[in-house]
Structures are given as C-alpha cells and as structure tokens.
Amino acid sequence: xxxxxxxxxxxxxxxxxxxxxxxxxxxxxxxxxxxxxxxxxxxxxxxxxxxxxxxxxxxxxxxxxxxxxxxxxxxxxxxxxxxxxxxxxxxxxxxxxxxxxxxxxxxxxxxxxxxxxxxxxxxxxxxxxxxxxxxxxxxxxxxxxxxxxxxxxxxxxxxxxxxxxxxxxxxxxxxxxxxxxxxxxxxxxxxxxxxxxxxxxxxxxxxxxxxxxxxxxxxxxxxxxxxxxxxxxxxxxxxxxxxxxxxxxxxxxxxxxxxxxxxxxxxxxxxxxxxxxxxxxxxxxxxxxxxxxxxxxxxxxxxxxxxxxxxxxxxxxxxxxxxx
Amino acid sequence: xxxxxxxxxxxxxxxxxxxxxxxxxxxxxxxxxxxxxxxxxxxxxxxxxxxxxxxxxxxxxxxxxxxxxxxxxxxxxxxxxxxxxxxxxxxxxxxxxxxxxxxxxxxxxxxxxxxxxxxxxxxxxxxxxxxxxxxxxxxxxxxxxxxxxxxxxxxxxxxxxxxxxxxxxxxxxxxxxxxxxxxxxxxxxxxxxxxxxxxxxxxxxxxxxxxxxxxxxxxxxxxxxxxxxxxxxxxxxxxxxxxxxxxxxxxxxxxxxxxxxxxxxxxxxxxxxxxxxxxxxxxxxxxxxxxxxxxxxxxxxxxxxxxxxxxxxxxxxxxxxxxx
DNA sequence: AGAGTCTAGTTAAACGTTTTTGTGAGTGTA
DNA sequence: TACACTCACAAAAACGTTTAACTAGACTCT
Numbered sequence: 001x002x003x004x005x006x007x008x009x010x011x012x013x014x015x016x017x018x019x020x021x022x023x024x025x026x027x028x029x030x031x032x033x034x035x036x037x038x039x040x041x042x043x044x045x046x047x048x049x050x051x052x053x054x055x056x057x058x059x060x061x062x063x064x065x066x067x068x069x070x071x072x073x074x075x076x077x078x079x080x081x082x083x084x085x086x087x088x089x090x091x092x093x094x095x096x097x098x099x100x101x102x103x104x105x106x107x108x109x110x111x112x113x114x115x116x117x118x119x120x121x122x123x124x125x126x127x128x129x130x131x132x133x134x135x136x137x138x139x140x141x142x143x144x145x146x147x148x149x150x151x152x153x154x155x156x157x158x159x160x161x162x163x164x165x166x167x168x169x170x171x172x173x174x175x176x177x178x179x180x181x182x183x184x185x186x187x188x189x190x191x192x193x194x195x196x197x198x199x200x201x202x203x204x205x206x207x208x209x210x211x212x213x214x215x216x217x218x219x220x221x222x223x224x225x226x227x228x229x230x231x232x233x234x235x236x237x238x239x240x241x242x243x244x245x246x247x248x249x250x251x252x253x254x255x256x257x258x259x260x261x262x263x264x265x266x267x268x269x270x271x272x273x274x275x276x277x278x279x280x281x282x283x284x285x286x287x288x289x290x291x292x293x294x295x296x297x298x299x300x301x302x303x304x305x306x307x308x309x310x311x312x313x314x315x316x317x318x319x320x321x322x323x324x
Numbered sequence: 325x326x327x328x329x330x331x332x333x334x335x336x337x338x339x340x341x342x343x344x345x346x347x348x349x350x351x352x353x354x355x356x357x358x359x360x361x362x363x364x365x366x367x368x369x370x371x372x373x374x375x376x377x378x379x380x381x382x383x384x385x386x387x388x389x390x391x392x393x394x395x396x397x398x399x400x401x402x403x404x405x406x407x408x409x410x411x412x413x414x415x416x417x418x419x420x421x422x423x424x425x426x427x428x429x430x431x432x433x434x435x436x437x438x439x440x441x442x443x444x445x446x447x448x449x450x451x452x453x454x455x456x457x458x459x460x461x462x463x464x465x466x467x468x469x470x471x472x473x474x475x476x477x478x479x480x481x482x483x484x485x486x487x488x489x490x491x492x493x494x495x496x497x498x499x500x501x502x503x504x505x506x507x508x509x510x511x512x513x514x515x516x517x518x519x520x521x522x523x524x525x526x527x528x529x530x531x532x533x534x535x536x537x538x539x540x541x542x543x544x545x546x547x548x549x550x551x552x553x554x555x556x557x558x559x560x561x562x563x564x565x566x567x568x569x570x571x572x573x574x575x576x577x578x579x580x581x582x583x584x585x586x587x588x589x590x591x592x593x594x595x596x597x598x599x600x601x602x603x604x605x606x607x608x609x610x611x612x613x614x615x616x617x618x619x620x621x622x623x624x625x626x627x628x629x630x631x632x633x634x635x636x637x638x639x640x641x642x643x644x645x646x647x648x
Numbered sequence: 649a650g651a652g653t654c655t656a657g658t659t660a661a662a663c664g665t666t667t668t669t670g671t672g673a674g675t676g677t678a
Numbered sequence: 679t680a681c682a683c684t685c686a687c688a689a690a691a692a693c694g695t696t697t698a699a700c701t702a703g704a705c706t707c708t
Contacts (some may be wrong), residue, residue: 003694019696024644027389027656044458049438050377051674051694054663059374061417061438069403082393082420086430091438093586094418097404114373114385114415134368242596249598262625268394272566274573274598327664338688343666351686375664403690654705661691670689677681 002043010043011035053115059089061286062295063111063119065104069096071213071239072267073284074122079140081120088296090117099213105129112137118295126183135192138298142291143188150298151308152291156186159280159313160193163234163262164202166278166315167191171324172260177207178220180236187212187236190264194234205230214239216247225251225313231260231324236278238263238270245273245320256322265266266316276318283311326367333518334367335359346371359524377439385415386619387443388434389428393420395537395563395606396591398446401466402624404612405444414441421448429453436461442619450507454532460549462622466615468510474622475632480510483604483637484517487558487586488526490602490639495648496556496584501531502568504560511536511560516590518558529554538563540571548572551583555648562587562594562603567642569597580646590640600642 004022013032020028020184050080064081066074080094093116095107098136108131111119116202118138124147132139141151147273167175177195180187195204205228208220214237216224224233224247235241241263245255255261255275262269266281290309297304328346332339337356344352345360346441363369388405390398406416417440419431428448430648432455434442447470456463465475491499501519504579519528529552532544538561540548548557548571557566559630565587569579579585579599587594594601614633622628 004696005694015695016697017657017660020657025694025697027654029474029656032656046433048694049376050376050383051663052696053374054372054665055379055696057663064418069393069399069406072396072399072592075396075399078418079393079420082418083422083427085378086419086427086434089434091434092418094388094402094406094416095410096403098403098407103410109370110410110413110415113370135692150643246596247453248367269593269596273596283523328666329664339665340667340689341687343688347666349667351684353686356686372664376666376694378664378695379666381693650708651703655703657701657703659698659700660697663694666692668689668691669688673685674687675682675685676682677683678679 001048002045003048006043007039010039029290035280041288045246054134057116058117058299060089061093061114062292063093063095063108063116063121065095065097065107065111065119065121067097067099067104067122067124068213071241072269073074073237073265075144076268076284077288080285081142081292084289088269090292090296099124101125101127101129102274104314106132108132108135111135115160116165118299120164120291120295138295139175140291140295140298142287144184145308146185148306149179150294150306151303152188152287153308154282154287154313155310156171156189156313157193159264159282160190160195161197162280162313162315163264164194164197166262166317167232167234168198168322170232170260170321172321173201174203174205174230174232176225176227176230176233177221178233178235178240179207179209180196180240184212187240190236210236210240211301212237212239214243216240216243220244223224223245224248225253233259233261235261235263238267238277241279241320242269242273244276246277256320260321262321270316270318275320276312278318280313280317281316286311288290325372326369327372328369330367331360331363331369332547334363353428363410364544381439382441382623383439384413385417385438385440386421386616387417387432387440387445389419389421389431389435389445390425390635391421391428391446391448392537396593397467397561397589400592401446401612402610405410405466405616406611408613408616410615414616414620423448425449425451425453429455432459435459442623444615462619464615464619464622466611468508469632470509472630474618474628474630476611476618477510477632477634478606478611478637479634480513480637481517483588483606484514484519485521486604486639487588487636490586490641490645491556491558492522492525493558494584494645496645497525498527498529498554498556500529500551500554501545501559502548502557502559503531503533504536504564504566506533508536514560532591534560534564536561536563538567540564540567544568545571549575549577554583556584556586556645558586560588561600562589562591565601565603565644566593566597569599569601580644584645586645594640594642595627599644602642602645604637604638606637610635
C-alpha cells in the first residue's frame with residue numbers, strides 16, 4: 001500500500017503539502033496540486049483509515065445494532081442502511097444482539113472500542129445500556145422511538161387508523177387484538193391508532209399481548225380458539241398474524257372465511273403465505289436511507305434537536321380479510 | 325477514554341511497562357503487573373483499536389460480503405457469523421452487494437481501506453474482483469465454493485442424493501428439474517447429486533435453469549404448466565420451490581395432489597408456506613461459526629492449504645411430496 | 649525604502665499504541 | 679574483586695496521518 005510519504009518522495013514535495021492537496025486545503029499551487037493528484041492516482045493511493053482515525057478521531061465507520069436479523073423485518077432495513085452508508089463512503093459494522101440486552105451491551109462496547117462515528121440502533125428493551133451513555137457519539141434510533149433520542153420510523157398511529165377504516169369498510173365491528181409488547185412504543189401506537197380511531201363504532205372483544213417475534217403464548221392460543229365472536233383479528237405485526245393464521249388452520253379455522261386477520265409491516269412473507277396477508281406497508285428502504293442521512297448530519301457536528309422523523313404508511317389489501 | 329499513558333501515570337511506571345503487562349509480555353514484576361491490571365480495571369481502560377491497528381497492522385475486524393440480505397438464506401448465516409466473531413472480539417463489517425459485481429467490488433475496496441484482517445465472502449458471480457487480488461488478507465468463501473479458495477459449505481451432492489432416495493421411496497420416477505444457475509458450483513452439485521444417484525431408475529423429463537432468487541422465467545412458467553407427466557419437481561432451492569408452488573396454485577394445479585415439489589436450504593419460509601416444504605436442511609449456524617473459526621486461524625498466520633470444509637445435510641420431510 | 653500582508657511551501661509535533669534499544673541494580677561465577 | 683549475565687524497568691522510535699507553527703520570498707501600501 002502506497003503511503004503519503006511515497007507520494008511526497010515521488011513528487012519531490014513535503015508530506016504536509018501532499019496532505020493539504022488530498023484534503024483540498026488552501027495554500028498549495030496549481031502545478032503542485034496537479035502533480036500530487038496524478039501521482040496519487042498512478043500509485044493507487046488510498047488513505048490509511050487507521051492512521052486517519054488516530055489523528056482525526058473519526059473512523060468513517062458506523063454501527064448498526066439490530067435485535068434479530070432472522071426477523072424478516074430487519075434485513076431490508078439493514079440492506080438500505082448498508083447501501084446508503086457505502087455510497088457515502090461509510091463502512092457499516094453490524095451487531096445482532098439476538099434479542100438480548102447482554103449482546104446489545106457487548107456489541108456497543110465493541111463498537112465504542114473501534115471508535116465508530118455514530119450508531120444506528122434498534123433497541124431491544126426500554127433501558128439505555130451503560131456503554132451507550134459512555135460513548136459520546138451521535139445515535140439515531142430506527143423503528144423504535146424513545147424520548148430523548150433522534151429517531152426514524154413509520155407513522156404507526158396512522159397505520160392503526162388505516163386498518164380501522166378498512167375494518168369498518170369491510171363490515172367488521174367486533175375486533176380481537178393480538179397486540180405487540182406494551183413496553184414498545186411502536187406496538188403501543190399501532191394499537192392505539194386502531195382503537196382510538198372510531199371508539200364508538202369498533203368494539204374490542206378481547207386483547208392479548210404477544211412478542212414481536214410472533215410466538216403465541218398459551219393465553220393467545222386459548223383466546224384464538226374461543227374468539228368470542230370477533231370477526232377480525234388485528235395482529236401487532238405480520239409475524240404474529242402469520243403464526244395466528246397457522247395456528248387457526250391447524251384447528252380447522254379458515255382465514256378469511258371463518259375469521260379475518262390483518263398484519264403490520266408487509267414483510268416479504270406477507271406475499272408468500274396463504275391467504276396472502278392484508279397489512280400495512282412501511283417504507284423500509286426510505287427509513288434506512290433517512291437514518292444514515294440523519295446520522296451523517298449529526299456526525300458532521302450539527303447539533304440538531306433530537307426529534308423523530310416519521311414516514312407515512314400505506315394499506316396493502318390482499319386476501320386475509322373478508323368483506324362481510 | 326483512558327489511555328495507556330493515564331495508566332502509566334497513575335501507577336507511576338512507564339508506558340512501555342503498561343503495554344507489556346497488557347500484552348502478557350515477560351520481564352515485568354508481579355507487583356507492578358498487579359497494580360497495572362488493577363488500575364486498568366478501575367479506569368475502565370480499553371485499548372484504542374485505531375492506534376493498535378496502526379502499530380500492528382491488525383484491526384480485529386473482518387468483512388462479511390453477501391449478495392443479498394433479503395434472500396432469507398443469508399440472515400441466519402450473518403447472525404451466526406456476527407455472533408461467533410463477536411465472541412472472539414472481532415467486529416463484523418457488512419457489505420450487501422445487492423447481487424451486483426459493482427457493489428461487490430466497491431465493498432471490497434471499502435473493506436481494504438479499513439484494513440479488515442480477513443473476509444468471509446459469498447461471491448455473486450464467478451469472477452474474482454480486482455480489489456480482492458490486491459488485498460492480501462485471508463479470505464474464506466461461504467456457501468459457494470471455488471477452486472483455489474478456502475471454503476465452508478454444505479454437502480450439496482449429498483443433498484441431491486438424499487432427495488433422489490426419497491423420491492424413489494415415495495414412488496416418483498419421472499422428474500422435472502428447476503435447477504439453479506449452471507455457473508454456481510452449489511447449484512450444479514445439487515443437481516448432479518440428484519441426477520447421478522440412480523440414473524437408471526430416475527428419469528429426468530425436463531430441466532429448466534432459473535436464478536437462486538426464485539424468479540421464474542417465461543420458459544420456467546411454460547414448462548411448469550405442461551409438466552410432461554413429471555410427478556415430482558425438484559427445485560434448486562426453497563425460493564424457487566415456493567415460487568413454483570405459487571405459480572402452480574394460480575393455475576389451479578395443487579401441490580402435492582397434482583404434482584409434488586421439493587426445495588433445498590430449509591429457509592424459515594419453508595415451514596410457513598402451505599403446503600409446508602419438503603427440503604434439505606443446511607446447518608447454517610455451524611457453517612457461519614466454522615467460517616469464522618477458519619478465517620481466524622488463517623489470520624493468526626497459519627498457512628493452511630485452501631481446502632473446503634463440507635457439512636452434512638439432512639432431509640426434512642413435510643407435506644409438499646405425495647406418496648404415489 | 650521600510651513595514652506589513654500574502655502565498656506556497658516546510659518542519660515538527662501530535663494521536664495511542666507496540667517494539668527496539670538502553671540501563672542500572674542485583675546475582676552468580678571464577 | 680572483577681566479570682559476565684539476567685532481570686525489571688525506562689526511553690525513544692515507529693506506524694501514517696493531520697495540523698500548528700514557522701519561513702522565505704513576492705507583493706502592497708504609505
């Protein structure tokens with residue numbers, strides 16, 4: 001690997017001048033500038049990132065901390081993040097905490113040690129890990145907002161409202177709720193958006209909380225079997241919806257003939273299962289892209305107030321809801 | 325962040341001695357050693373990776389270059405890689421090339437610039453990108469072997485053979501092949517393992533090549549409709565199988581009643597679709613873990629011959645194949 | 649003409665480590 | 679007692695950059 005010294009020697013100029021050329025600093029003549037640039041291209045010079053990091057305290061790498069890559073929601077996000085980051089010359093360092101606070105904490109320590117310039121984080125619980133407070137780099141939350149942090153996510157409330165409108169439109173008034181965890185803002189807002197849209201016209205027959213990983217608790221399974229005359233089951237996300245449909249099918253309850261189901265997220269599986277899932281689509285790519293843009297602004301030093309950037313969502317109508 | 329200098333000052337000893345303690349070098353007294361270690365713990369000292377990288381030429385970071393995270397095959401792999409890497413103190417830098425050679429090349433340049441110590445790579449085409457030859461770091465291929473490279477992958481041939489045995493066992497003798505791309509070793513071996521297992525007893529009625537992303541070409545769709553009395557369709561992977569089943573369903577051909585289908589990979593969707601897919605399961609976590617271990621060995625300097633590590637696969641029997 | 653300002657550079661210090669070399673005290677040996 | 683040898687540590691150089699401080703010459707202004 002060619003160094004700045006090699007360039008200096010080749011052009012016959014000091015290393016400082018080479019550095020100034022490479023960083024578009026003033027006070028260097030046009031002729032010399034040309035020569036240096038040409039030599040750099042010719043030798044295929046690439047700055048040694050570790051050396052730069054050392055001097056500047058900037059690594060041009062960012063951390064991406066996710067709870068679980070095997071949850072089909074995240075790969076799309078990760079892909080968008082990686083691609084926009086790369087287009088800005090930023091390297092993405094991945095942490096998959098496997099849903100555990102310990103892994104999350106370890107990962108953040110590792111990122112801190114490597115001196116990443118910023119972190120895009122989808123938090124797993126509601127606490128703030130110690131390593132994160134220690135690290136004074138900008139952080140942008142993704143998908144799961146929290147007070148005091150910058151965040152990029154969908155308009156969950158709007159999603160809930162769209163579902164409520166659609167439910168009424170399709171003639172459903174008695175609803176079963178398979179909501180996500182109550183400690184996640186993103187789950188809470190989906191639920192509230194739905195419930196509070198038409199409180200007088202939509203009746204919530206029952207509500208059970210389950211995790212976003214879609215695993216059905218004993219309570220959820222029992223409730224699904226009884227159903228108490230609910231004609232539409234509104235699930236907290238697609239994973240939950242899909243698992244519910246499966247469970248119902250095993251017990252010879254047909255969706256949408258016997259009961260309708262909606263999801264949330266529009267993960268790719270929503271198109272694959274049968275019946276295909278009526279759900280709320282989030283602009284995942286836009287969210288990922290925006291998150292790195294926001295992070296980059298902050299890394300550049302802008303002290304922007306920590307507010308949330310919210311994206312509109314859309315209803316995708318498929319076959320898991322029957323018109324009654 | 326506490327530096328080695330702070331430690332030295334606090335203990336009243338030179339930085340060299342502190343460094344020696346931290347790296348278990350000899351020639352430092354037990355008393356001093358204790359004091360330094362205690363001070364390190366107390367100040368929460370973490371070595372500055374950029375500085376170490378500069379001196380040692382090692383970053384303790386590895387690159388993970390994948391073709392497409394949204395292909396459900398890869399997230400599991402990525403998760404396993406990240407987790408084992410982290411347990412070894414290695415940071416994983418992710419590149420998602422979106423299936424393009426350009427992205428792959430860019431990503432490798434970025435990784436080279438950051439000086440990763442090694443690369444785990446799932447190549448997208450059959451060429452070797454220029455940046456990779458330039459970079460003289462160990463590389464371990466994952467999932468897609470190639471001559472001249474160390475590789476970790478499944479025994480695809482064995483998978484093909486298992487499918488062939490199972491086909492016969494279930495009474496199928498006339499087969500349609502929806503094979504993966506012929507330029508991918510991993511596709512080729514699956515196919516050959518199947519075809520060559522019982523050449524006299526299994527008859528290949530037709531064969532169409534499609535991409536591993538599962539998108540059905542015009543030719544594939546036409547052939548699927550005719551089928552030419554094939555009773556079993558052997559798909560190159562689960563994505564292809566699932567898309568084929570969907571396409572058939574749209575045209576009122578029922579799986580497995582009208583025709584049976586098998587997949588390959590056992591991605592999580594295989595359990596979700598209906599009928600659930602009979603397929604070949606790869607030990608993805610083991611592959612990821614092993615790839616990291618192998619890479620680490622090579623990073624440590626061992627000049628091991630570049631051979632492939634091959635994992636056994638297993639047939640998972642579900643409902644997409646009918647006994648006839 | 650002398651003082652001040654600009655320009656286009658150079659020199660050297662600094663970032664946090666590791667490693668090479670140096671050194672003084674203690675130990676063993678002849 | 680003098681010699682070499684080991685031990686425990688210190689001093690300094692080095693890795694590749696950036697940047698602050700400096701300098702020599704050219705130009706401007708009164």
